[in-house]
Each structure stands twice: as structure tokens, then as C-alpha cells.
Amino acid sequence: MQLHKLLFISFTFLVFIPLQRIQAQDKSFTVVIDPGHGGKDTGTTGTKRYKNKYEKDIVLAVSLEVEKMIKKELPNTKVILTRKKDVFIELKKRGEIANKANADLFISIHANAASYKAKGSETYVLGVHRNKTNLAVAKRENDVILLEEDYEKHYSYDPHSPASIISLTLMQEDYLDQSIRMATLVEKSFHEVGKRRTRGVKQAGFVVLHQTYMPSILIEVGFLSNKEEEDFLRKKSGQKKIAQSIVAGIKKYKEELDKNSVQSIPEVDTAFIFKDVIFKTQIASSSNKIATKSYNFKGLKGIERVKVGKYYKYYLGSTSDYTKIKKLQTKAIEKGYKSAFIVAFKGKERISINELLKN
Numbered sequence: 001m002q003l004h005k006l007l008f009i010s011f012t013f014l015v016f017i018p019l020q021r022i023q024a025q026d027k028s029f030t031v032v033i034d035p036g037h038g039g040k041d042t043g044t045t046g047t048k049r050y051k052n053k054y055e056k057d058i059v060l061a062v063s064l065e066v067e068k069m070i071k072k073e074l075p076n077t078k079v080i081l082t083r084k085k086d087v088f089i090e091l092k093k094r095g096e097i098a099n100k101a102n103a104d105l106f107i108s109i110h111a112n113a114a115s116y117k118a119k120g121s122e123t124y125v126l127g128v129h130r131n132k133t134n135l136a137v138a139k140r141e142n143d144v145i146l147l148e149e150d151y152e153k154h155y156s157y158d159p160h161s162p163a164s165i166i167s168l169t170l171m172q173e174d175y176l177d178q179s180i181r182m183a184t185l186v187e188k189s190f191h192e193v194g195k196r197r198t199r200g201v202k203q204a205g206f207v208v209l210h211q212t213y214m215p216s217i218l219i220e221v222g223f224l225s226n227k228e229e230e231d232f233l234r235k236k237s238g239q240k241k242i243a244q245s246i247v248a249g250i251k252k253y254k255e256e257l258d259k260n261s262v263q264s265i266p267e268v269d270t271a272f273i274f275k276d277v278i279f280k281t282q283i284a285s286s287s288n289k290i291a292t293k294s295y296n297f298k299g300l301k302g303i304e305r306v307k308v309g310k311y312y313k314y315y316l317g318s319t320s321d322y323t324k325i326k327k328l329q330t331k332a333i334e335k336g337y338k339s340a341f342i343v344a345f346k347g348k349e350r351i352s353i354n355e356l357l358k359n
Contacts, residue, residue, distance in 0.1 A: 029254055030078045031070065032098040034108040035063035039088025044113040046224030050234060055111040055224060056086065058233050062221060063109050065243035074251060095211020104257075104338070105182065105250065106216035108209065111233060113225040120197035120229075121190045123183040124218040125176065126209040176311075177285045178215035178339055181256070186219060186249035194245040196222075213336070219246065257339075278345045279325035280304070280315040283337040287311055298335045316340075 036059050037043035043055025063081055070079045080101050082094045098106045112122070183201040190198045209216045221242050222229040232238040283297065289312055290296050292303040297314070304315040317328040325342055332340035344351050 028076055028078050029074075029105075030080065030101055030103045031105045031107065031250060032080045032082065032101060032103040033063045033066050034082040034094050034098075034106065035060040036108055036110040038083050038086055041088055044111060044224050046111075046113065046230045047227055049227070049230070053234060055113075058111050058224070058239070059109045059221070060084075060086065061236075062239045062242050062246075065239055066107075066109075066246050069243055069247040070250065073247060074254070077250075077254070092211050098212050098214065098216075103212075103214050105253070106209075106212045106214055107246065107250075108216070108218040109246075110218060110220050112220040112223045114223060115225075117226065118199075118223045119226050120199040121187065121194075121222055122199035122202055122220050123186050124202050124204050124209075124220070125179040125183050126203070126216065175215040175339070176287070178257075179217055182215055182249065182253045183217045185252045186217065186246060189245040189248040189252070190242075193248045194241045196241075196245075215339070274320050274322065274344075276346060277320055277351070278318055279320065279322055280343050280345070281317050281325055281329045281332055281340050282313055282343050283316050283332045283340045284314040285311050286314065290314070298337070300332065300335055315343075 035056070037054070037056035038060070039056075041056065043059070045054055060083070064084070067079050067081055070077055078101075080097065080103070082097050083089050094108070095106075112118070180201060187198045187201055190196050209218055222233050224230045224233065233242070283300070283303075287310060290305070292305050292314070294301045294303075297303050297316075300316055302316065304318065306313045306315065316332055317325050319325055329340050329342055
């Protein structure tokens with residue numbers, strides 16, 4: 001009988017609660033909510049049918065509702081707002097707040113505008129914009145840095161150069177998969193919970209997302225340039241529906257994250273060898289082809305790059321010993337890759353770890 005099957009049989013006689021599982025359940029999950037604009041930065045003004053009501057006011061009201069709902073519906077979740085009143089906060093400061101809090105998720109909330117008739121929510125992750133519309137949205141939201149003193153000293157981004165937005169994308173590449181997943185869940189919630197039209201998940205170069213070191217998204221909750229949506233977004237009932245949709249997305253994302261990070265995989269001290277199976281720790285997924293030098297991966301050596309579809313997957317380690325790959329996963333997490341996870345391959349085919357342990 002193979003060694004790994006003997007080990008598995010021995011596990012069936014043990015009743016245990018893995019320490020990692022306890023720690024994962026007890027660990028506080030931190031969400032940073034960023035109400036866009038504020039103070040001298042009013043954001044868009046919509047149809048101008050309302051006096052003294054700007055994008056900055058609407059997104060703050062929505063963000064406060066999100067904070068209230070998270071505290072009520074998501075125990076053991078810490079929520080931080082980058083602003084709780086009508087004040088101007090620099091884009092780099094918003095990212096610093098999230099980074100200092102070691103946040104698990106960053107959500108920047110905005111309202112949209114367009115010169116054409118448009119309706120619905122859309123959620124962005126940092127990336128190369130696919131069309132001129134995405135570029136225009138990013139440019140409008142990024143232009144806030146022109147209101148900051150000495151912005152040239154703090155940003156490599158040039159607001160006068162559309163090409164410079166492309167340089168923003170690399171920082172968030174480590175979290176691209178998670179950011180896209182979170183954005184997808186939010187848009188799905190807008191449709192299912194809020195019963196609203198959604199325009200989907202998009203990529204564009206936002207300075208505020210570039211400043212963060214965790215999965216990050218920017219939500220455009222609707223178009224103030226559309227009279228119908230403007231009325232909806234200015235009402236308390238509309239703001240609550242928007243907040244409910246966002247919180248539902250966060251809740252689902254957290255559930256999925258907990259399942260992935262707390263898999264029912266035995267913690268073992270002895271060698272756990274699987275014949276003909278190779279384990280690797282995936283630390284990043286990127287649309288860019290990044291050199292596998294240690295300085296590009298926070299000092300981690302032996303990084304492997306594999307192209308899967310349109311993306312490059314970056315792996316640490318390659319071994320049939322499950323114990324060794326667990327140690328490498330821990331090392332990656334300690335280096336800052338908090339979402340690093342283990343994958344298994346048989347030949348070139350990726351297989352389920354849980355199914356593997358059952359066989």
C-alpha cells in the first residue's frame with residue numbers, strides 16, 4: 001500500500017481541529033471603505049437639478065450605510081472609512097490608510113457621469129483599459145490629484161499623459177484574480193439584491209487603486225448624469241439598496257475566501273508524499289510577463305512563471321511532499337502574499353487537493 005494511503009487511513013482514527021482553522025476563524029477581516037472625493041473635490045454634479053448635492057455627498061452617505069450594515073451583518077469584520085465627513089483627502093493618503101490597517105479588502109465608492117445616455121453600475125479593477133470610455137472614467141477620477149499640493153513629488157503618474165496610466169497597473173497585479181472576483185460578486189449583487197442594471201466588471205488605471213497592497217476595487221454606483229438614476233441615488237432608500245448590494249458582495253467574497261484558506265486538509269508533521277503528484281504554491285496571477293527575479297517577488301527565489309490563457313501564473317516551489325509545500329506557502333504569506341494558496345498537478349493537469357486526499 002502506498003505511503004500516502006497509509007497516512008490517510010491513520011488520519012481517519014484521529015479527531016482534531018486544525019490550529020490553522022481556528023486561527024483563520026478568529027482572525028479579524030478588515031475592509032477599508034473609501035468614499036470618493038470630499039471637501040474641495042466635489043466630484044461630478046450630475047444634472048444640476050439639485051443644489052449643493054454632489055457626488056462626494058452621495059458616496060459618503062452610501063459608505064456610511066455600508067459601514068453600519070457590515071457592523072450589523074458581518075461579525076468579526078473590522079470596517080474603516082477613509083473619511084466620515086466632507087473633507088478632502090489625497091489619493092495617496094487613502095491607500096496609506098488601507099495599507100497601515102493591513103486591510104484584506106479596499107473598496108472605493110464613486111458615482112458616474114457621461115455625455116451620452118447611460119445607466120447602471122460598473123465595478124473596476126486596476127488594469128489596462130480596454131477602450132476610450134474606461135480611459136475617460138479613469139482620467140476623471142484621477143484628476144483629483146491636481147487639487148493636491150506638490151502632487152508631482154508624490155506620484156509618478158502624469159495626469160496630462162493618458163499613456164502614463166498604463167504604468168499604474170503592476171502594483172496590483174499580485175491581487176488581480178481576487179480583485180476581479182470581488183468586483184464580479186459586487187456586480188452580481190447589484191443585479192440580484194439591488195434589482196438594478198449592471199454594466200459589468202472593467203479594467204482601468206486608477207491612482208487610488210495603485211496605492212494599495214491588497215485586493216482592491218472601485219465601484220461606480222450609477223450615473224448622476226441620468227435623471228432617473230440621479231433621483232434614485234439621492235434618496236435614502238436608494239442609498240440603502242446600493243449599500244445592501246455592496247455588503248452582500250463582501251459577505252460572499254469573505255465566505256469564499258474562508259473556504260479557500262480553511263480547506264479541510266490535515267496538518268501533518270511527518271512527510272506526506274504523493275507519487276506522481278506535484279504541489280506548487282501560487283502567489284500571483286498577472287496579465288504582464290514579469291521576470292522571475294527575486295527582487296520582483298519580495299525576495300522569494302525559485303519563482304516559476306506559467307502562461308494559462310491570457311494570464312501568467314507565478315508559482316513558488318515544486319514538490320511531491322505536501323509538508324514542504326505547506327512550509328513554502330507559509331513563507332510566501334509571511335512575505336506579504338496573504339492570498340497564496342497550494343495547487344496540485346498530475347502531469348500537466350491541475351487536480352483537486354481535497355479529492356486527492358480522499359483517494
